[in-house]
Amino acid sequence: MPLQILKIIHHRISIYTLSIVLTFGVLYGAGLGGYYYYTHEKVEDYADAILARADSLIAQVKLIDGFRQEFAVYEPCSSQYLNALRKRLWPYPLIKDIAYVNDEKIICSALWGKLNAPLSLNLFRNKVNRGSYTWVFDAFIEEHITANVLYTNNFAITVSPFAFQRFWDEANKMDFDAVIGDFKHKNHFFMIGKNTQLLESIEHKQAHSLLYFTEKSCNRVNDVCVIVGTSLSLFFKNNTYVLLFLFSLSFIIGFLIGTLYINNLSHKQSLLTRLENAILNQELHFVYQPIYKVKDRNITGVEALLRWTDSQIGYIGPDIFIPLAEKNGLINKISQYVVEHAIRQCAPMLLNNDITLSINVSCADICSAEFREKLLSTLKKENVAGESIILEITERQSFGTDDIKQTMDFFKGTGIMFALDDFGTGYSNLNWLSLLDVDEIKIDKSITDSIGTESINKHILPGLIGMFKNIPKIVVFEGVETEMQYQFLKENVPECCVQGWYFAKAVPLSELRAVLPG
Numbered sequence: 001m002p003l004q005i006l007k008i009i010h011h012r013i014s015i016y017t018l019s020i021v022l023t024f025g026v027l028y029g030a031g032l033g034g035y036y037y038y039t040h041e042k043v044e045d046y047a048d049a050i051l052a053r054a055d056s057l058i059a060q061v062k063l064i065d066g067f068r069q070e071f072a073v074y075e076p077c078s079s080q081y082l083n084a085l086r087k088r089l090w091p092y093p094l095i096k097d098i099a100y101v102n103d104e105k106i107i108c109s110a111l112w113g114k115l116n117a118p119l120s121l122n123l124f125r126n127k128v129n130r131g132s133y134t135w136v137f138d139a140f141i142e143e144h145i146t147a148n149v150l151y152t153n154n155f156a157i158t159v160s161p162f163a164f165q166r167f168w169d170e171a172n173k174m175d176f177d178a179v180i181g182d183f184k185h186k187n188h189f190f191m192i193g194k195n196t197q198l199l200e201s202i203e204h205k206q207a208h209s210l211l212y213f214t215e216k217s218c219n220r221v222n223d224v225c226v227i228v229g230t231s232l233s234l235f236f237k238n239n240t241y242v243l244l245f246l247f248s249l250s251f252i253i254g255f256l257i258g259t260l261y262i263n264n265l266s267h268k269q270s271l272l273t274r275l276e277n278a279i280l281n282q283e284l285h286f287v288y289q290p291i292y293k294v295k296d297r298n299i300t301g302v303e304a305l306l307r308w309t310d311s312q313i314g315y316i317g318p319d320i321f322i323p324l325a326e327k328n329g330l331i332n333k334i335s336q337y338v339v340e341h342a343i344r345q346c347a348p349m350l351l352n353n354d355i356t357l358s359i360n361v362s363c364a365d366i367c368s369a370e371f372r373e374k375l376l377s378t379l380k381k382e383n384v385a386g387e388s389i390i391l392e393i394t395e396r397q398s399f400g401t402d403d404i405k406q407t408m409d410f411f412k413g414t415g416i417m418f419a420l421d422d423f424g425t426g427y428s429n430l431n432w433l434s435l436l437d438v439d440e441i442k443i444d445k446s447i448t449d450s451i452g453t454e455s456i457n458k459h460i461l462p463g464l465i466g467m468f469k470n471i472p473k474i475v476v477f478e479g480v481e482t483e484m485q486y487q488f489l490k491e492n493v494p495e496c497c498v499q500g501w502y503f504a505k506a507v508p509l510s511e512l513r514a515v516l517p518g
C-alpha cells in the first residue's frame, strides 16, 4: 500500500478515535452530572421522608404522653390500668407498647401485661436525657429483643421496631446511610444503612471522602436532624447497561462527528486544490468596477475584482476563496496572479486614459520581495507608469504596520499609490490611518449605507466628513447604491470619489472599454 494512503488511513483513524474519546468524555461528564443530580434529589427526598417519619413518631409519643393523667386514676398494673393503656395504644402505628415504670424498671405493659419480674432499663446501647424524659435506645428486653424506649417517672413508651423499617429497603437499594440525631449532632438516636459509621465520622469531620456526599434535613422545634449520606460511584455503580449505553452512544455520535469533520476537511482541501489548479491553469478572471469623481461623474479609475467559476462547483465568490487563500498560504500566488494579469489586461486602457487601476493585495504580500519583484517587472514589461496603480490594503490578517510602512517607503520613488480599504470596519480604522501615510481612503459600504438612516454611523458620518475635508487624500465612498446617497455625497463631500452599483457594477474589460473615452 502506498505510504500516502497509509498516512490518510492513520490520520482518519486518529480523527475517529479522538472524536469518539472526546464524545465519550463529554457524555460521561454529562452522565455523571445527571447521575449526581438524580442521586442528590433522591438523597434529599430520603432525608425529608425520614424526618417526616421522625416528626410523626414524636407527635405520637407526645399524644400518648398526654394521656398520662388519664391512666393515673387507676391502680398501676391493675386490669383497668392495663385496659386503659391498650385502648390508648391501639390507634398509634408507630408505638409498640406503653408501660408502667418504677425505679427505672418496667413493672407491666399494655403488650406484656404484668411481668413476672420487673425489667430493668439499664442495659442499652445509648441513653439520652431530654428534659424530664429519657430515651433509651436498644434497651435489652429479652434475648434477641431490644427496644427503643422513652420514659419518665412512672411511664414508658416503646417505639415500634418497624417505625423506620421501610427506609431500610431504600438504604439497601440505593446505598444510602442515615443517622437520626438531635439538632447539634451530639446524640444519634437511630441509624439506617450499612455504612453509618463512615457517615458519622464524616459528619463529625473525623474522616473525609471526596466521593461521599451528605444531605441534612432538620426540624428545630422537635430538635431532630436527619443526616443522609451516600458514596458516588464514578462508574455508575458498575451498571453495565449504563456503561454500555454510554459507550455505544459515544461511538455513534463520535463516528458521526468524525465523518462530518473529515468531509468538511476534504471539502476544504478539495476547494483549496481546485483554487491552486485554477491559478496554475489561469482560470481566474477579472471584472472591473469604475470609480467616479462625485461632482462631475468622470471616471478616475477602476478596481480589479477577481472572479472564479469552477467547472464543477460553479461560481465561488472572492469572500470565500480570498480568506481561504489567506488562511492556507495561497494568497501570495493570487496577488502575483492579480498583478500580472490585471496589469497586462488593463495596460492599453491605462495608456490611453487618465485613470488608475486599483488592485486588492494582502498586507503580507506587499511586504514580500517576490511580490515587489513581480509588480515592478510587470509594470516595466507592460510599459505602465507606477502612478497608474493603486494598491488597496486591509488589516484583515492583522499584519504589523512597521513592515507595511517599509514597503510603502520602498515603492515611494515608483509612483505606486496605496489605498486603505474597508475604512470604518474592524479591519481598517483611524489607528491605521494615523500610522500609514496612504494616498487614498476607501470608506466601507457600511458607512455609505448609513447615509439617510438613523444608525450610529449616521451620527459618526458628519464627523468623518469634516475630517475628510481636512486631509489631503483621495476619499472614495464604496457601495453607493441610491440617488439619495449620491446627492448627499455630492453636496457634503464634493471632492470625494464614489464607487457602487448606482453608477456601475463590476463588468468585464470589454464592457468597460465602452464607457471610457480612450
Ligand SMILES: Nc1nc2c(ncn2[C@@H]2O[C@@H]3COP(=O)(O)O[C@H]4[C@@H](O)[C@H](n5cnc6c(=O)[nH]c(N)nc65)O[C@@H]4COP(=O)(O)O[C@H]3[C@H]2O)c(=O)[nH]1
Pocket: 289, 304, 305, 306, 317, 318, 319, 322, 334, 338, 360, 361, 362, 392, 421, 422, 445, 478, 479, 480, 481, 499, 500, 501, 502, 506
Ligand atoms: N452590495 C454592493 N456591493 C458593491 C457595490 N459596489 C461594489 N460592491 C462590491 O464591494 C466589493 C468591493 O471590494 P472590496 O471592498 O475590495 O472587497 C473585496 C476584496 O476584499 C476581495 N477581493 C476581490 N478581488 C480581490 C483580489 O483580486 N485580491 C484580493 N486580495 N482580494 C480581492 O473580496 C472582496 C469582495 O469582492 P466582491 O465580491 O467583488 O465585492 C466588491 C464589489 O463587487 C454596491 O453598490 N453594492
